[in-house]
Amino acid sequence: MSAADVAQPAPVPQPATGAAPEPHAAPPAERGRTERRHGQVRGLGPGPVTRWAVAIVVGGLFALPILSMLEFTLRDGDGHSLARWAALLDPDNAARYAPLWQGLRNSLVLAAVTVAIVLLLLAPTMILVTLRFPALRRPLELVALLPISLPAIVLVVGLAPVYLFIGRTFGTGVWPLALAYGVTAMPYAYRAIQASIDATGVRTLAEAARTLGAGWPTVLLRVLAPNLRGGLLAASLISVAVVLGEFTIASLLARQNLQTALLVVNRQDAYAAVILSLLSLLLVLVLLLLIGRVGARGGRGARTEGP
């Protein structure tokens, strides 16, 4: 998503509202009048009434479930209070919420390992392909984007025997699950990193560094990584967002993560589950806003470097 934003440089040449003085050929007089009904020449866009109607109807419909969740967590008998939120932090309830904290810890471990897979496996391979095997770029893209059209539930059917083997060999710890998450996060991570690679002269930079006597580790860590940091950061953040929201694979392979824990705790204490859901939604919002900031900064940097 952010990759698409980055890849599209400033699409609208001039703001629609500032078009009044523009010397375009005069339309018939009567149409000029209707076009001017809202005070200025209208472009393609709808009038303010339509804009606001859509904003209120769709915005309202989309705010409703989130407001309902909030209202639900504030319910206290017939009235409303913050008691449910306070209960979450009460040490007396620690045992009841233990699965939740365990799930959160597991999800954070999984996020860390998944980010490691993206940064240490996917990113170096993409750089290597760009530098030495340009012919492999299309096949790599095909492979990296494939998981988007492969439903997680289908992947699980095939992963079940693989994880049966992994469980026997490496124990039933939670971290191996990140190997599967690396695959589900790969399309998003790939797009973010590729946008960054395309915006940076990776080959030129690498050759310049080699000419100046740098070895490959130096080229990767001290020349390319800092130049690609926007894309690498965006890829890491989107991977974290994907891992924190993952339910299908963990649930069917009988591993515990944040989402499966929410479902477990929901059976005993729906309020705690909904509060944690709200908080995780907020966390994802913050992560994606960060991606937006990173993407915007990366895009601007690339543009000033370009010419």
Place this chain on the structure above:
Amino acid sequence: MTTVSEGTPTAPAVGVPARHEGRPDPARAPRPRTGLLAALGLVPFAAYVLLFLALPTALAVGTGFLDRDGGFTWHNLSALGDPVILRTFGASLWLSALTALIGAVLGAAVCYALLGLRSGHPARTLVEAASSVLAQFGGVTLAFAFIATIGLQGMVTVWLRDSFGLDIFASGAWIYDVPGLIAPYVYFQVPLMVITFLPALAGLQRQWYEAALTLGDTRAGFWRHVGLPVLAPSFLASLLLLFANAFSSFATAAALASQGAQIVPLQIRAALVSETVLGRQNLAGALALGMVVVMAVVMWLYSLVQRRAARWQP
């Protein structure tokens, strides 16, 4: 390895530091070795993709053809013709089609409302940020949100009951059945539509509109003759993407419908979970194969339509 002769632009680059550092090797010697090393650098990723993408996919699709002892059989595939399985595939298909259509129309309306705002406009930034969050907002959390809204004790349910005496569950608790999935699915379809369709709509050139007006067309005429024909492939492509999105979605349905197997992903869950009891793991394989076939057809159509849509992208 054959790059020794043709790699003229890079050859001096490699050669220069070697000479300055006073390495004993002549500049030509390290090339084949680094070529081999570079190829070795691809191995870890290739192994990873083979083990965690290719192998699971092959296993998922292949087990549909295996019987209990590992021999080849068509028997499991005949399960796809079973009336129960056919009904779940039907439910999955119409649920995906319906929510894709509603989501596409609502999402296109949102994109249209944003049309003409420049890319840094606060309203556009807000909608783009909200869409990217809500498109990720699937699964368990979304199920909770809708239980809190239109569940048996949900805010809207209670409000309708207390204010208007209207019981939306008079005909049964449909929220835990397929109709209950429509609203949550639309909730994640609309943001995806905004994300995928907004670039296409923003690519509609203002100059085309002005040209149409100059040539004596009207606003409605512009949309009929230029706007809609140009946008149609993009809209169709987004619609297909939304369909695939709904068809492959599992978590929301799993959290809402804790019992029963009304759609294909839930049927796969049932088949996977019961394997230890009934030894029917290969039914899951057959169902997975069915899903893959549907997804492949949808994504193939998508690539066809997308190629047409790309013609008008700036």
